[in-house]
Each structure stands twice: as C-alpha cells, then as structure tokens.
C-alpha cells in the first residue's frame with residue numbers, strides 16, 4: 279500500500295487551478311508606490327485587498343482597479359499586506375516589487 283504523506287499547503291497556487299497567474303512586476307500599475315508590494319494588470323477590482331489592508335490598498339476610480347498606496351512599515355502592516363496578497367482571487371498582488379524598482383532606477 280502506498281504511503282500517503284501529508285504536508286501543509288504553503289502556496290495558494292497549490293490549492294487552486296483557476297484565475298490568474300503570479301503577479302508580474304513588469305505589469306504593475308503606475309499608481310503603486312515604489313516598494314515590495316504592488317498590484318498588476320490582472321486586478322478585477324473585487325475589493326478584497328482594500329477590505330483586508332485598508333491602510334495599504336486603495337482604488338483607482340478612473341481605472342477601476344486597486345493599487346498599493348502605502349508600503350508596509352511595521353510587522354503588522356507587512357502581515358496585513360501578505361494576507362491581502364494571499365487572498366487575491368486572481369494573483370494580481372506581487373511582493374517582488376523591490377527588485378523591479380531597482381532595475382528601473
């Protein structure tokens with residue numbers, strides 16, 4: 279009999295097979311403040327991130343999408359932003375914005 283090994287699910291991509299692909303810093307909206315977190319063009323304006331991290335995400339009304347208005351500065355804000363990332367249904371939130379900002383600078 280085959281041995282079944284259970285392991286904790288660490289990434290949303292392991293549990294879902296629909297929606298978007300991982301956020302791409304090359305496709306992030308210009309309204310995002312520079313830094314680690316950003317929203318890319320996959321955003322469907324569902325409001326989840328704005329509910330989860332109201333102090334960090336806001337809506338660009340003219341475009342109908344969210345963007346990062348403030349990068350996290352405390353562990354609590356970092357956790358809040360990470361929760362928003364994990365809760366985004368289309369993987370439109372990325373956490374590798376620092377690297378792309380450095381490349382563009």
Ligand code: SF4
Nearest residue numbers: 321322324325327366
């Ligand atoms: S949770 Fe994702 S899809 Fe929903 S508004 Fe935020 S970035 Fe857009």
